[in-house]
Amino acid sequence: MCRVDEGPPLCSRLCPSVIDKIVNTAVSSNKPKVFRCPAGLVGFAVPMRSSAGQFHCLIGGGVREKSLDLYRIEALAKTENINPFTLLEQLQNLPITTEKAVEETADRVSGVVASLLSAGADTPPADKLTEKLHAVVAISAGIDKAKTAAETISLLCETIGLLFDIPGIAAALPDDGNEGFSLQGAWGFPIAHERLTTATLHRFVPGNPTGKSVLSGEEINELFPGTDAQSALCFPLAAHGEPVGLVVLFNSDLKAGDDLLVELLTGRAATRLTVLKREEEFTRESALSGRLLTMVNSLTLAEGKEELCHRILEMGTELVYASCGSLMLIDESGETLRIESAIGMNRQLARIMNVRKGNGIAGRVAAGGHPMVVNDIEKDERIAAPNRPRFKTKSFISMPLTFKGETLGVLNLSDKKNQGIFTEADLDILSPLVSHAASMIQRASSHESIELLERLSITDPLTELYNRRFLEKRMEEELSRSLRNGLHLTVMLMDLDNFKTYNDLCGHIAGDKALKKVAKILRGSVRDMDVVTRYGGEEFCILLPGASKKESIFVAERIRRTIENEVFAGEEDLPQGRLTTSIGISSFPEDGSSANALIDASDIALYRAKSEGRNRIVISNSAADPETRGFPSPLVQRKQ
Template identity: 40%
Template sequence: MPFGDLLTELKGLPMLARYSLTLYRRRNGTVASARCFESCATVVEDKLCREVSKQFFEENMEVFFEEGTPSVCRYGGGFFGFLIPFTLSGADFCLVGDGVREETIDLWQLASLARSGDDAFSLLPYVESLCTASYEEVEEVAEQVRRRIELYRLPARHHERAVVAPPRATVGDEALQAVSQALEKLDRVTTVTACVAICCDTIVTAFQVARIAIALPDSDRKSFTATGVWGLPDELGTLSAESLQLFVAPDKVKKTVLWDGRMRAALPELRATVCTVFPLKAQGELLGFLALFDTDIQPNDALIISMLCGAMAGKLSTIDKDAARSKENALSERLMSLTDTLLQIDSKDLLYESILKIASELIDATQGSIMLIDKDGVGMQIVFTLGMTLNIARCLQLKVGKGIAGMVAKTGQPLLVNDVEKDSRVAMTNRLRFKSKSLICIPLKLKNKVIGVLNLSDKKNLRPFTHSDLMLLTSFANLASLMIERTEVLEESVRFEQLSVTDPLTGLYNRRFLKSRLEEELNRSARQGLNLTVIFIDLDFFKSYNDLCGHLAGDEALKLTADIIKESLREMDIVARYGGEEFCAVLPGTSKAEAMIVAERIRAEIENKRFPGESDIPLRRLTASLGIASFPEDGRTFNDLVHASDVALYEAKARGRNRIVAARTSSQPGEVLHEAPAPRAATQSNLAKTLDFNAYLEASLQSKG
């Protein structure tokens, strides 16, 4: 074979695409000495690398040749190169490959290569543009090239390569030993790449096969990718499950047959004359096939290769199952982590936002929504969106059974669509706001009940969603459904708890809650030596107002009064509807004098408020009377304080209403007198006194001073 043809064919191998190749031959009649090899052919990709490689290898080429094995060297500013010595047709050769560098650049060594003295930076951009490789990668390329060259040294093939390799009569001991060693190595590998490499290297070495291809299933198990392993392009095409049967038909398995038209149509990128196909089966499952091309495989050889392929299939099945288990474990760990994240959220809106964000990140989606089915099971509401305006989305009228999401809500089955315009299940024109035509809809289920739908579309790379995306999202949707239910249950329980302690009309605390909270505050005030004041507020002539204006107006008046009281108090104060038109406010850490200011603010606000229809009641306006009692001077228990403030309230009513009365403290410090209240019509009481607000405030402040 001409030297140029040899280099051209080697250069055509994908693994050598980025390398410069130079073939050296020993000069005729020279003896072993320095510079006894001369360049006879070259294919240069990079002139600088070739020049550096030339200076390094040519000085010691005889030494490399005497070693007799491929050598991988690092030289210059971090360049890599390999040299393969071989003898062909009685002549000695050295093949040099260069043109790649390691990741890091050695500036010190690079300086010596610069055209302008020590200015290494003049070469830096140029060197950075070179392809990078590791020592191991260059070593692997050199070994594969060595094996390729070995094929040219086979009998009857060193002058002219035949289309089909000559048949081998019997299985030699070397072949059996190579296969036996390969079986031992298979037990230790853990990756598909290593498994395929061991088997194919063994077949090439032991049976002198020219070209090999393998077909393995894709992630969805619905198609098979054909890959060139030896002497063929890396990417050969994709086979469907049906077209795979062309290669594993009984009349073609383990037999050398012609590469027919149907097989050529299935893999148009593959050029061949004959082929021998070995199915890859494990536990009854077809995992693909291994095909040998342009080599006449004899029956005995086919038997041994078949055994090796069977072991490879078993290992591939084990690796696949291990990977599936590892993936499940990783998914479980990830879901557990996501569970912890979602458990920290107690708001429905925040939960919907987090669920949609996590789901979109899991499959790289850029648009989506969460829809929940109404309680009537007919309509659906969009509760959160990604990539669209939520307020507009919430206005959409959606029904179970209508549209893509409605169909998923009705059937409870997930839907993966690669093209909405071509998929017969949806067959609709793609909307403008969607950049791609692929989408995923996942039902949100609790047990067997569908509660909503999770929709995602527009993958970041605009490619269709995959079956793996669907499986991952389905697993997460189960978790999301549980979190939605949990949050709704929590909010429902909070609502019921709130109802149990609040008045449904005004939203204020009820009498039962007031008792427990006031007792807690009394205990705290006693421990810390603090004041505490209770204010009772009662609307004047409310019965007449309610009778004359109606219950609806009465309810509105109570709500307005509740708002006035709440706005007059601090955040820490407690206000409750004690019963009917009577309210109670508890002011922790507040003296009687300070509480009088608050009470007057409440009284004045109610007096100035215009209530609907109040002109029809006796005083032509709705007012309030207030009674005040403080801890510890007017009482130390809930009952004592309520009684004292209630007596003061009755006194305010008796004194003409629309006023404030404070409970009277006994002459002895710390003692409070409590007697039955006088009738509302009474004008005198020894338990409480009517106070002019300004006079009482002034006297209280003076007594403090």
């Protein structure tokens, strides 16, 4: 499938009647006709009339359109009692084209036939013509199966060179990025790789992009400097009216009709190049989609807005091969852009570089909400400013980070690693990432705001310790865990001695500084799992999960001694000449099984410590607790 009338049994059964019908139609109208076989494949019939008046008909086929009619395939497989998946696989392996392309090919073949038949005595007989056309059709089938552009051009030029005895052939193919064309010797003609701009290529493509043109001596020297060719024929590689390349035949001596056969081959090659380009673009887009999906998924793993912004910037530079960039966010005032992350920029400079909304390039992008792609900062009419020394190139891209119509910030990228320029294609690549990034930045900002509110609701604003509200909730959780697992839970309640006097003598500012210093001491004296809270005023409460009274005494003594030895401004005027603390300790389960019971027990022990002279530790119900007996510190008192 498909050799038209010499194919597999399925074709032999189904196609003869269709071919007979289309041949009769083509011969009676003396015009080329396009048809579809029962399997949906596209073919053509071109009538030929010899000088003797005898009609022949050239049949071509074996190609399909991109989309297959699955209903037709299923019905055909059912009627012919064959496996539909086998039939589908055979069809999928055939060359892909369009009905319009087949019509164009049929018209070209018809033109070649007419030209050859009208050439007179020099024209080969009909059977020779048919043989030559069969060779072209066979080579065209090979072109349709070429895997790469290089393979396509190689097969095309080798065929033309051998079939028409051409001594030298050159080809021009698009560069990577489609910014121009590269010239290379493709058949018996050594040429240094030169670049050809798109504008120059269009100069050699006539109004009818499928027709040949003769290059003048100046044009040959311009395209191929140092070439000693005396003549050159230029055949554009064009598909659907758009040039995709160029083939040049040097010192050729084409016979009548040969040029039409060359055009037939170049047209087929151009179609194949277009298909390969589309397949490559699809593969690249699929790979880019997968890459973007991986990137977006990895963004969800970022811990906090700072890391998120840095990852977004890294991904942006990676996608468009930029070596420098920054991600700026609009601050709470809504008027100033601040750099959250930067690559290729001094960190100190990044910290202090703020831009007012509407000022500078990033400020204008933020204010307008539209991206800006600049090829040359000095020539772009929107900017027309000298390039800054810290940038290696004059091209950059600046994109707003927008979520639901609100601009959150700006992504700036500059200095491509290959020293190239940024284009709209880079903008298209970045757009999906920027869209997802903006929503994730908004989510991270909202999450941080919620976290801040939650933190403020459970945190003492002065000391930044947890507050009493958090303590009550956490105590219930720890009591449940201790009861479940049979663990100790110790509560330590402490109060700064003579602190009211300290405030009166030294002032509330000194008192606030003293409280902050004590909070820092407490945090540094306990484990990460312990909970330090400001209970109220100069009182603090510490939860020690899993710690017995004996273990907690060492912690309490370390805190007491550290505060006693710490220097506090103005403490020498206190009754004891220094700022100290008294501590009361209780523990689950011996002193109670509820939060209130444990707090009450610690409070009573604390009151006892105060009444017995301050600057000491008292343990609740210690007479019944064998773990605390024999503790050497004279400051540890046992509540009776």
